[in-house]
Amino acid sequence: MSDDAAPLSVDTAVYKTLLESTQAIPWRIDLQTMRFSYIGPQIERLLGWSPCSWVTVDDWVERMHSEDRERVVSFCIEQSRNGIDHEADYRALKTDGSYVWIRDVVHVLRNEAGEAEALVGFMFDISERKKSEEKLMRLQRELEELSYQDGLTGVANRRLLDSVLESEWASAKRAGQALSFIMLDIDCFKLYNDYYGHLAGDDCLRRVAHIVSTSAARPRDLLARFGGEEFALVLPETDLEAACQVAERCRAALCDAAIPHRASDVSHLVTVSMGVATATPAEGGIPASLIEQADRRLYQAKQSGRDRIVGE
Numbered sequence: 001m002s003d004d005a006a007p008l009s010v011d012t013a014v015y016k017t018l019l020e021s022t023q024a025i026p027w028r029i030d031l032q033t034m035r036f037s038y039i040g041p042q043i044e045r046l047l048g049w050s051p052c053s054w055v056t057v058d059d060w061v062e063r064m065h066s067e068d069r070e071r072v073v074s075f076c077i078e079q080s081r082n083g084i085d086h087e088a089d090y091r092a093l094k095t096d097g098s099y100v101w102i103r104d105v106v107h108v109l110r111n112e113a114g115e116a117e118a119l120v121g122f123m124f125d126i127s128e129r130k131k132s133e134e135k136l137m138r139l140q141r142e143l144e145e146l147s148y149q150d151g152l153t154g155v156a157n158r159r160l161l162d163s164v165l166e167s168e169w170a171s172a173k174r175a176g177q178a179l180s181f182i183m184l185d186i187d188c189f190k191l192y193n194d195y196y197g198h199l200a201g202d203d204c205l206r207r208v209a210h211i212v213s214t215s216a217a218r219p220r221d222l223l224a225r226f227g228g229e230e231f232a233l234v235l236p237e238t239d240l241e242a243a244c245q246v247a248e249r250c251r252a253a254l255c256d257a258a259i260p261h262r263a264s265d266v267s268h269l270v271t272v273s274m275g276v277a278t279a280t281p282a283e284g285g286i287p288a289s290l291i292e293q294a295d296r297r298l299y300q301a302k303q304s305g306r307d308r309i310v311g312e
């Protein structure tokens with residue numbers, strides 16, 4: 001601006017016009033009476049409530065989603081009492097019963113003596129932003145789930161198995177309880193692929209995964225694809241005898257499913273071999289030792305003819 005420019009005339013009407021032409025909705029609350037001394041007319045376009053229906057702070061509180069109310073109101077009261085500018089996100093009720101996400105940006109106004117005398121603020125409609133945030137969070141969750149899932153069978157993958165085994169090992173150690181692990185391998189699966197084709201092999205893997213998952217049904221039991229045609233079951237708070245019973249259930253369920261395997265050396269149906277191991281984790285032990293033991297027993301099951309369970 002040049003030195004000889006005319007001074008700007010400060011006109012309340014100009015400010016009012018400016019304020020009321022923004023997307024954001026301005027408001028003012030007198031701290032002594034806790035009443036609205038002003039609210040922009042835009043509020044009616046956004047929520048449906050006419051400006052004259054915003055009388056006291058209770059109108060603001062009552063038109064807030066009940067799930068947000070306690071958090072937002074206590075936060076805003078606390079900040080206002082301490083004379084701190086603040087922001088709060090909440091869902092505001094519309095006259096049609098739906099809700100709009102609002103971000104309220106609040107500034108504490110003080111008198112000349114420095115005492116807080118009013119709150120002024122702007123309400124911003126952040127519904128679109130919230131929708132994008134929620135979508136992003138949903139995508140993130142899906143991505144997380146996918147990164148722990150075996151793409152072919154839909155059961156947990158090796159990564160999730162390792163992390164669950166680690167945490168179950170720690171909790172078994174704390175509680176002094178048994179933790180069991182079953183390693184399960186489909187018999188003569190190479191011959192299955194050779195005979196029926198790789199796609200049928202994939203389908204067989206999916207069916208076996210489903211059957212085994214229904215045989216170990218406690219909430220903390222975990223079935224994972226260990227790799228190739230091998231699956232693993234983590235069974236917390238389960239001793240060897242109970243784990244062998246779970247293994248037996250898997251075998252019986254597979255037998256009931258009667259998936260043909262004409263090329264098998266063992267049977268005319270798909271069969272599995274299993275190695276079962278149990279530990280009561282102690283100081284110094286590691287989860288990998290449980291996998292190794294189950295793997296050794298699985299090898300014994302294969303060596304001694306397949307279609308069997310070795311648990312000791």
Ligand SMILES: Nc1nc2c(ncn2[C@@H]2O[C@H](COP(=O)(O)OP(=O)(O)OP(=O)(O)O)[C@@H](O)[C@H]2O)c(=O)[nH]1
Nearest residue numbers: 185186187188189190191193198201202228229302
């Ligand atoms: N269809 C399909 N086959 C797979 C997959 N992953 C591994 N395999 C096959 O599984 C077969 C495993 O063969 P082997 O390790 O020789 O074991 P096996 O033929 O089951 O013999 P035993 O375990 O000794 O009874 C191989 O032919 C792999 O190609 C998969 O995702 N889909």
